[in-house]
Amino acid sequence: MSKKQRILIGSAPFLCISMLLLIPYLTVKMGKTAGYVTGFCIYWFLFCLPVSAYCSGGFTRLKEIYRQRSNITARMKTIYYFLALIPCIATFFAVFKNIAPNAGFQVLILALVFGMINGTLEEMFWRGIFNKIFDDQMIWAYLYPSLFFGIWHIALYLAKGIVYQGGGGSLVGGSLFMGLLWGLAAYKTKSVKIVTAAHIITNFFAFTGLIYQNWFM
Numbered sequence: 001m002s003k004k005q006r007i008l009i010g011s012a013p014f015l016c017i018s019m020l021l022l023i024p025y026l027t028v029k030m031g032k033t034a035g036y037v038t039g040f041c042i043y044w045f046l047f048c049l050p051v052s053a054y055c056s057g058g059f060t061r062l063k064e065i066y067r068q069r070s071n072i073t074a075r076m077k078t079i080y081y082f083l084a085l086i087p088c089i090a091t092f093f094a095v096f097k098n099i100a101p102n103a104g105f106q107v108l109i110l111a112l113v114f115g116m117i118n119g120t121l122e123e124m125f126w127r128g129i130f131n132k133i134f135d136d137q138m139i140w141a142y143l144y145p146s147l148f149f150g151i152w153h154i155a156l157y158l159a160k161g162i163v164y165q166g167g168g169g170s171l172v173g174g175s176l177f178m179g180l181l182w183g184l185a186a187y188k189t190k191s192v193k194i195v196t197a198a199h200i201i202t203n204f205f206a207f208t209g210l211i212y213q214n215w216f217m
Helices: 003-029 032-056 059-066 074-103 105-134 138-157 167-189 193-216
Strands: none
Touching (some): 003 105, 003 138, 032 105, 059 105, 074 193, 105 138, 105 193, 138 167
16 A cells, blocks of 8 residues: 555544544634634645645646546446435525525625535545545545545534534434445546535535524524
8 A cells, every 4th residue: 555545544534533623622712603614724725635635746636636537338427427416406405495595695605605615625535536546446435535524524513503404413424425425426437527516516505504594593
């Protein structure tokens, strides 16, 4: 196993343990708004992005995770892409449809920005770089990051003062399900383009509800 593979394997539990300690601490010390946003910024810009860049061989080579090739048929790719979009449909009807009319323009913009950053950087790390480094090793490229993707959301549930629609079971269980679904699509198609788009859309719908319920009600 190469050095980059070992670093990538170790980074997932390190991230989860760090965030399990850091997110509750930040939201207690800084307040739920500043603490929550700061926690995400640390997660995005001090972990997901630099670890992905290092394991990819530098920031300029990150684009390679969007250019991997698979041997499956175009028909099978379409099926996996459709599966990747299921969380978008579910989140639209479960959250966005009822909240959006009352949320207001400011909430929608915040949700869109949050969703674009989070969806892009999470797919870069949890799906893109694991697929690039481990290729056809199903356990390490797909199952391992999918499991820890779900576990990392436990830290978000522990954020002080943040309320999630459906509670912790919905947050963590839903994230694990989406991680497995998006991970399968990325693993089989060797592309994170569609899953990144699906993640951004799902996050936009979900963050609309989260932001509105926690900061604007």
